[in-house]
Amino acid sequence: MNAVDLSVVVPAYNEEHRLGPTLEAICAHLGAADSRWGTWELIVVDDGSTDATRKIADEAAARDVRVQVVASERNGGKGHALRLGVLATYGRRVLVTDADLAAPIEELDHLDKALSEGHAAAIGSRATPGATIENRQHRVRELLGRTGNFLIRGIAVPGIRDTQCGFKLFDGDLAREAFAASRLSGWGIDVEILQYLRRQGAPVAEVPVRWAHQPGSKVRPLDYARVLAELSVLKARSLRRADLLAAALFLIASVALYSGRWSGGGPAGRYLTDSMQDQNQWEWFFAVTADNIAHLRNPLFTTLQGFPDGVNLMANTVMLGLSVPFAPVTWLFGPAISLALVMTLGLAGTALAWYWLLVKRLVHHRGAAAVGALLAAFAPPMVSHANAHPNFVVLFMMPLIVDRVLRLCEGARPVRDGVVLGLFATYQIFVGEEPLLLAAIGLLLFVVAYGVLRRDVARAAWRPLARGIGVALAVCLPLVAFPLYWQFFGPQSYHSVLHGDNAGNSPLALLSFAERSLAGDAESASRLSLNPTEQNAFYGWPLTALAFAIVIRLWDRAVVKALACTAVCAALLSLGPEFRIPLTDIVLPGPWKFLSSKPLFESVIESRVAMICAPALGMLLALALERLLTTRHRVNRVVGLAAVAAALLPIVPMPLKAVDRVPVPAFIADGTWRSYVDTARGESLVTVPLPDPGAAEALHWQTAAGLGFKLPGGYFNGPYGPDRIGIYGASPRWTSNMLRDVRYSGRPPAIGDSWRNQARKDFAYWHAGAVVLAPQPNDEALRTTLEQLIGRPGTWVDGVWVWDLPRRV
Structure with a gap:
């Protein structure tokens, strides 16, 4: 056949x-304006209908030779x-329209104008300004449709407001190629x-049209879920092998x-020694979040630790964004498995997110992007925090931001981008x-x-950037207002956390090797870090x-200079508020001095700002x-790659x-503690010494017991004194301080009546x-001290010394 116009x-x-x-x-509109549309053809595709659809199509074809029928069995x-239909066409332009003609055929004029202006495709849109909608759908159906369309375009075709309108006009050759x-x-x-048109760089116009809902629509709300499923499968198939x-x-x-x-007994039976007490703390965070959800309690507060004052969980990094969705894993397998999965998968996911950003924004070579992403996610500071701080290694949101x-x-x-x-x-x-604050500083x-x-670029970008940030704040602040x-x-909030002096980096730390680096040394690294x-x-x-x-070699590129x-x-x-020049006694003020006393910044460990260097170097x-x-x-290639390998290997x-x-x-494990602690009367179990940042094994006991008892003391951030300054652990009391001193010194003090009275009060x-x-260590000294404080010896029960205290009235 010869080519036709439409x-x-x-x-x-x-x-x-x-x-x-x-x-x-359709035939009346095209036939009444032959000079407008030239030669045309109408192809009806019977998609295996079981009613009279095929008969109606054949009758139309019998009346007009320009109507053809393509049938599927x-x-x-x-x-x-x-x-089937598009591949059977010969038109220089191809229009596809649904059988309900929800967008009237007269709207073809608007789409044709867009193609005449240089676009490769024009799609009818119900969401573009200028569109009119008559005979609207039911509100519930319309809401479901909008939600599904929002998800589809956000995941698959950003920038297109209405992907599902069935009224579209294409350049003929490009349409046949795409279909x-x-x-x-x-x-x-x-x-x-x-998506195909976008990959080809073909310009697409979204044209407002007149649209009316037609009874008997074949589209159902669940169809949007099917579309998402299809697109997910398509996306998986389109992934490159390099990705x-x-x-x-x-x-x-x-x-x-x-x-x-993960080896040996698995996460439940293994402990990261360099985490000190942080692994106990983080497992407790995951456990208490899952417990609060299971019992429909406030996820922002608990009295299980720091009893009776409790812990402000929002003022501690409990990672609700992950501990909440991982609650089912915690219920089924325990907090140790949840934490291990979050840290292992989260670190890998962070590297993948940096890889995605590098490929999308910076480089085309997948191998170069992979190495850069590895450095961004597995740099020495990240590996150091991988021991104990999932909030500083699970950073997959940062590249997205x-x-x-x-x-x-x-x-x-x-x-739209501001909302996202x-x-x-x-x-x-x-x-x-805190990682979000550091990311904001880096950005x-x-x-x-x-x-x-x-x-x-700055003159063109500052207005939309300012507008988008304003929109982002308008979206974010109401959502986080109550939690913040x-x-x-x-309750149990505080104003700032005291980290002590010398929390900044030494200049030598920037040039030295971390303990877990191949060229690292534990002794030298410990001298230069907290x-x-x-x-x-x-x-x-x-x-x-x-x-x-x-930087010297690529100095001509603005992005290199900015990085x-x-x-x-x-x-x-x-370097902190001040730093010492290495090998001298000269101390100079650092730029952090201007931020150290400002809100939010006063709680930041300033040496962590160097973590911003990792993605920049990547x-x-x-x-x-x-x-x-x-x-x-x-x-040049061989020498350059050798230099890169020599720099990264250490x-x-x-x-x-x-x-x-x-x-x-x-x-604890066998539940013997239940005979000694009446939880119904609000009693707690006092472990000696009381758990604190230096010895928090009792938190692991508590999670092993299913959070069945409450603990005084603990490892968390809480207030101290009338100024509510943030400290690590519960507010100290006389007895907790004394027992901690005995544990470290091994010397029991002489106990008098005043001390015994104070212990009873505590x-x-x-x-x-x-x-x-x-x-x-020093358990004999601790046992002697407790016998004097309580006035009687303890009882050896199931592997521990126990002093059963009188019930309070």
Whole structure:
């Protein structure tokens, strides 16, 4: 056949009541304006109908030779029918329209105008300004449809407001090419075709149309769920092999890092020694969150620890954004498994998110992006925090937030992108607030640096960026208002956390190697850090030298200059309010001095600001690797790759140290404690010494007992004194201080009546039902002290010494 000017494709399945009038309307409109549309054809696709649809189509074809019928022996779905119809066309332009003609054929004029202006496709839209909707659907059905369409376009085709309207006009050759490449047979083909056009760089116009709901619609609310399922399968099929290899690499690296915890007895029986007491604390956080959900209690507060005052959970990093969805895992397998999964999968997911951002925004070479993402997620500071702080290693939201900020700078959809940014920030607040603050600092440093370098970009971007951030705040603040109020003004809230002096990095720390790096040394690293979980710099001098060389070599690129400025400024801020020049006694003020007393910043451990350098260095490395891997100069490529390997090899992380866990005493594990603690009367179990940041094994006992008893003391952040200054652990009392001193000194004090009276007051304050002493260093001195305080010897029961206290009236 010779080419025609316009082909119209109408898919039909059991449309005997609506197909006839639709075909008559199309033929009348096109036939009345032959000079307008030129030669045309109308192709009706009978998609295996079981009613009179085929007969009506054949009768229309008999009346007009320009009407053709394509029949399918079985019902294959809308996508199947459209593919058959479009591939049977010969038109220079192809219109597809539903059999109900919800968008009148007269709206073709508007779509045709858009193609005449240079677009490759024009899609009818009910959501674009200027569209009119007559005879609306039922409100519930309309709400479900809008929700489904929002999810579809957000996941599959960002920027298109109405993907599912069935009235679309295409360039003919491009339409046949797109439908020939399509794979979906259901409603999802609309989105698949739009995705194909976007990948080809074909411009698509979204044209407002007049639309009316027609009775007997074949679209059901569940069809949107089917579309999402189809698109998910399609997305999985479209993944590149390099992407899958990168994801596998990240997961293998994460499992290898935590191999000591997953081996042997598994997470429930293994303990990360460098976490000190943090693993006990984090498992308790996951356990108490799951327990609060199971019993429909306030997830922001508990008295299970720090009894009777309790713990403000929102003022502690309980990661509700993950501990809540992982509650079923905690119920079934325990908090140790939940925490291990969150940290292992979260670290791998963070690397994958950085990889996605690098591929999308910075480099095209997948290998370069994978190496850059590995550095961003597995840099020495991240490995240090991987011992104990999931909130600082599970950072998969950060690349998503960075990407959304960059979208705002582009200015295409500031309101929509602002809403999404607000939702992302809200979720991140419930995963980790301090990492979000550090990310904001890093983004601000980069944006300012890039804006100074590219003032033309800054002038175009600042208005949509400011508008989008305003929208984000308007979305985020109402959602987090109550939790933040509870955090800062609720029970057991505090104003700031005291970290002590020398919390900043030494300049030497930026050039040295962390303990768990291949070239690291525990003794030298400990001299330059607060503890093994706070080795927040330690990038090593080879990587620092490589980064300097990369910046010099790629200095002509504004993004390189901005990344270098971000890394240098973050490193300087991490030095703290003041720092000493190495090998001298000269102390200089640091830039952090101007922030250290400001709200929020006063609680930040300033050495952690150096963690901002990790993604910045990862991005610089990805840019350099892409240049090396694509250069035609073999010598340059070999020498450059050798330099990269030499810089990265010393900081390759070693598996984290793990040991078998100390068994829970049978007194706790077997439930013997229930005979001594009357929980119905509000009694608590006093473990000696009381749990604190230095010895929190009692938290593990409590989780092993299903959180059946309450504990005085504990390991959390809470207020101290009339000024409500934040401290680690419960507010100290005379008895808790004394017992802690005996544990560390091994010397029991002489106990008099005044001390015994004070102990009775403290036991009464704690509502103590029993006092328990487990075998531990200096336990003889502790037992002697307790015998003098209580006035009688303890009883050896199921592996512990127990003092059953009189019931309070």
